[in-house]
Amino acid sequence: xxxxxxxxxxxxxxxxxxxxxxxxxxxxxxxxxxxxxxxxxxxxxxxxxxxxxxxxxxxxxxxxxxxxxxxxxxxxxxxxxxxxxxxxxxxxxxxxxxxxxxxxxxxxxxxxxxxxxxxxxxxxxxxxxxxxxxxxxxxxxxxxxxxxxxxxxxxxxxxxxxxxxxxxxxxxxxxxxxxxxxxxxxxxxxxxxxxxxxxxxxxxxxxxxxxxxxxxxxxxxxxxxxxxxxxxxxxxxxxxxxxxxxxxxxxxxxxxxxxxxxxxxxxxxxxxxxxxxxxxxxxxxxxxxxxxxxxxxxxxxxxxxxxxxxxxxxxxxxxxxxxxxxxxxxxxxxxxxxxxxxxxxxxxxxxxxxxxxxxxxxxxxxxxxxxxxxxxxxxxxxxxxxxxxxxxxxxxxxxxxxxxxxxx
Amino acid sequence: xxxxxxxxxxxxxxxxxxxxxxxxxxxxxxxxxxxxxxxxxxxxxxxxxxxxxxxxxxxxxxxxxxxxxxxxxxxxxxxxxxxxxxxxxxxxxxxxxxxxxxxxxxxxxxxxxxxxxxxxxxxxxxxxxxxxxxxxxxxxxxxxxxxxxxxxxxxxxxxxxxxxxxxxxxxxxxxxxxxxxxxxxxxxxxxxxxxxxxxxxxxxx
Numbered sequence: 001x002x003x004x005x006x007x008x009x010x011x012x013x014x015x016x017x018x019x020x021x022x023x024x025x026x027x028x029x030x031x032x033x034x035x036x037x038x039x040x041x042x043x044x045x046x047x048x049x050x051x052x053x054x055x056x057x058x059x060x061x062x063x064x065x066x067x068x069x070x071x072x073x074x075x076x077x078x079x080x081x082x083x084x085x086x087x088x089x090x091x092x093x094x095x096x097x098x099x100x101x102x103x104x105x106x107x108x109x110x111x112x113x114x115x116x117x118x119x120x121x122x123x124x125x126x127x128x129x130x131x132x133x134x135x136x137x138x139x140x141x142x143x144x145x146x147x148x149x150x151x152x153x154x155x156x157x158x159x160x161x162x163x164x165x166x167x168x169x170x171x172x173x174x175x176x177x178x179x180x181x182x183x184x185x186x187x188x189x190x191x192x193x194x195x196x197x198x199x200x201x202x203x204x205x206x207x208x209x210x211x212x213x214x215x216x217x218x219x220x221x222x223x224x225x226x227x228x229x230x231x232x233x234x235x236x237x238x239x240x241x242x243x244x245x246x247x248x249x250x251x252x253x254x255x256x257x258x259x260x261x262x263x264x265x266x267x268x269x270x271x272x273x274x275x276x277x278x279x280x281x282x283x284x285x286x287x288x289x290x291x292x293x294x295x296x297x298x299x300x301x302x303x304x305x306x307x308x309x310x311x312x313x314x315x316x317x318x319x320x321x322x323x324x325x326x327x328x329x330x331x332x333x334x335x336x337x338x339x340x341x342x343x344x345x346x347x348x349x350x351x352x353x354x355x356x357x358x359x360x361x362x363x364x365x366x367x368x369x370x371x372x373x374x375x376x377x378x379x380x381x382x383x384x385x386x387x388x389x390x391x392x393x394x395x396x397x398x399x400x401x402x403x404x405x406x407x408x
Numbered sequence: 409x410x411x412x413x414x415x416x417x418x419x420x421x422x423x424x425x426x427x428x429x430x431x432x433x434x435x436x437x438x439x440x441x442x443x444x445x446x447x448x449x450x451x452x453x454x455x456x457x458x459x460x461x462x463x464x465x466x467x468x469x470x471x472x473x474x475x476x477x478x479x480x481x482x483x484x485x486x487x488x489x490x491x492x493x494x495x496x497x498x499x500x501x502x503x504x505x506x507x508x509x510x511x512x513x514x515x516x517x518x519x520x521x522x523x524x525x526x527x528x529x530x531x532x533x534x535x536x537x538x539x540x541x542x543x544x545x546x547x548x549x550x551x552x553x554x555x556x557x558x559x560x561x562x563x564x565x566x567x568x569x570x571x572x573x574x575x576x577x578x579x580x581x582x583x584x585x586x587x588x589x590x591x592x593x594x595x596x597x598x599x600x601x602x603x604x605x606x607x608x609x610x611x612x613x
Contacts, residue, residue, distance in 0.1 A: 009551070010501035032553070037474075043502040044446070044476035045551040188460045189470075282459065314457050318575050 001076045002051045004035065006060070008068040009045055017065040018072065019044065021058060028054050029075065036072070053077040190283040201345045205380040209340055212393040215401050216356050216371040226408050235301035240276070243353060244300050244328060245407070246399040248272050248293035251326055254392045258325050260346040261383055275324030275344060276304060278311040279333070285311050286344060288324040297407055328353060338374040348380040349392070409437040411444065411471055411482065414490070418557045421492045425555050434608055435490040436601055439482040441468040443574055446477040446548055455479045455575035468573065475558035477531070477548030479574045485565035485586070487600055493612065495554040502551055506531055508611050509560050513545045515607035516562075516600070522590050530582075533562075535590055542585035564588060564600050 006016050016038040023029050023036075035049040053075040060072040176182045187195070219242050230237040251258040251272050260267040272293045275286040287307035292300065310316050326347055331339035332355035339352040354374035361370050375396065379389045409417075414437050424430045443456060443463070455478055456463075456470070463470065468481075482488055495505060507526075513533045514524040524533040527541055534541035545562040563586035571584045587595050 010503040010505075012503050034552070039446075039476055043506060043549045043551060044474060045502060046553060048553050189456060190459075314459065314462075316457070318455065 001056070001074060002053070003071045004050060004073040004075060006038070006066050006068050006070045006072050007047055009038070009043070013068060015065050015067045018060050018062055020062060023049075023055055025055050025058055028052075049075065051075050188282065190285075194283060197345070198342050201342050204345055205343045205348070206382050207343065207378055208381045208386065208389070209376055209378050210386065210389045210393055211338055211374050211376040212397050214373050214375055214397050215361070216373055217401075218403050219400055220356075220371050222403060222405060222408060230298060230301060233298060235298045236305050237297075237301055238304065239356060240304055240328075240330065240353075241297055241301040242400065242403070244274055244276065244289065244292055244304065245295075245297050246396055246403075247326070247328060247351060248274060248295075249399060250392060250396045252293050253395055254388070256384055256388055257349040257377075257379065257392050259348050259383060261348065261380065262346075266383060269325045271323075271325060273323050273325045275327040275347075276307065277327060277329040278308050280312060285316065285321060286324060286327060287311050287316055287320045288322065290323065326350070332356065332373065338376045340376060341378050343378055343380055348383050349389075350378045351396075352376040352378065409439060411439045411442045411469070414439065414488075415471075415473065418490050418492065422552060422555045422557050425492050425494055426553070430492075432494065432612065433492040434605065435492065436604065437488050437490070438484055438486060438597070439488060441466065441481070441483040441570060443468055443470045443479060443481050444475075445470070445472045445479050446475055456573065457575065458573040463573065466570070466573070468570065473548075473550075473558065475548040475550045477546070480546050480548065480561060481570050481574055482561055483566055483570055485563070485567065485588075485597075487562045487564050487597065487604060488560070489562070489604060489608070490559045491556055491608065491612070493556045495551070495556060500554055502549070505551070505556065506547055506549060509547055509549070510545075512604070512608040512611040513560060513562060515610065516603040517544070517587070519603040519607075520587060520591055520595065520600075522587065535585060542583040544585050544587065544590065562587070562600070562604065564595055564597055 006018075009016065018036055019039045020037040022034050029035055029049045029052065031050070031052040032048040034046045037044055037046050039045075054077050055073055056076045057074045058072070059074075060066050060070065066072065176184070216239070219239065223237055223239065223242070227237045255268045256266075258269050258272055260269065271291060274289045274292040276289065277284055277286045287310070289295070289300065289303045289307065295303065307316070307320060310320070324344065324347065327341075327344045327350045329339070329341050329350060330353045331341075332353050335355050337357070338354040341350045341352045343350050352375070354376070356371050356373040358369050359372040360367050361372060362368075363370070375393060377389050377393050379392075384392075414435070418435065421430065421433055421435070425433065458466075458468075468483075491509070493499075495501075499505065510524075510526055510531070510533050514526075517524040517533065517535075522535055522544075524535055524544060525541060527534045530543075531547045532543050533545040533547075535544050536542045545560055547560050548558050549556060550558045563584065565588045566586050568584055568586060568589070587600065
């Protein structure tokens, strides 16, 4: 059993990130065969296996960063002592305790390790020289463990992969046949990312929804009264700005909706960074208004139109789309009266704003016409219960229906 | 030279260098317009700003590579260098290697009266006033059992507008520049090639 360590690839290097494993648990690996790739600063490096054997454990997964000299994997049945002179017989790979590795593939016979004293045919010598091979990693199948041309070919072809048993899901009828009346197009990078992100979220969060109906009469009146004044200052006073302001203030009251789940811990985020989904011709993007609760309504108006415009012109910078803690999406733009959005990970809640339409409602036993909208909160039941979701929407409803004019 | 062809050639040269068939080698090429993604390309794809349609209209293709670093752009007027070196036995330090590449480029730029500098934390070679340096050369390296591949890209007369298609190297708040823009006069590619060859020979010999 030997440990594979995160190598120190330079004096000033303290840690490394594993970007790819070329082998998995149960795979056999030869000494000096590429085992994993690491990334540090501007350099990616392929790391060879320090030993031959079977991988019994991988401790550091792809994407994880660990300090140098950390054990990243263990290899059993190693041919320790490569410096020995005579042919050494490799002990049968020990069954390591407590680690569920697939059984070691049978080697068939004793596996002598070639050393320089072993006879090599001229063709094998030539191959070894041409490929710069280390003989200790090659199993000899010839007489007395002699390495044959076929052994070298097998070695160069790489170890046989363990083919997983086909799962039912893998057997799927073709979606179309040649000649069918279809058009097939490669997904754009953005399309692929959205697809990944949405499925990941559905697998991650326990989505539930609550819908409240909100009377926009007061906000509509205030918007009408102040629109011209805002416009004179270069700000477009929109319903979205009112909603963003009310949501930010409500999140300050309801920290559980401005949080993330990290294993069995809850991460409450003090910053309120509102993502506002913007539909593009193809796909969508969610620019973020940072510290939205600290911005005046006018600043929110300016931020929202700036971000939306830059999103459509593809001029957003990376920091414009990072760090969101809650998302507002607006199916109402396209006439949707409500929607059931998917949470943007690692957030725990998302608000879908339905269209604001004049509807007949009953107020004080009178049927009156009011501008109304359905607001649907999608939230992660792992963290937020129905009562909390209701409290959030109730508080939001109150803020909008009784909008405090001094905030204008 | 087409990016994919150059990639294949590099792979072959790495194997030949490993087998000792060739010595340390520097490939110098120019590519048709292409955006390449580093090995961490799950992050890097978000740093492509342009749509697929825009890229297609400009004739820019996108490739995933095995080098370090984020997203970058290559195109005509940019000198791309791929050193295929065996760093064993006495140069086994990936950071020192990157600093050496930067040093070679800084020396080459000096031949054109340009002061190239390093910006701590940001690999590559930069020019301009402190705090607002612009990137003139990008670096992204792959090391496979201490044999190097990929390398650097030095903007000579590059169409800098094409960098607006991406967030270069994932660094959003920095501009890119070129030898031509900094000197304010046309520069012959062959002169730059000679300066880079001389400087790299000096650093790595």
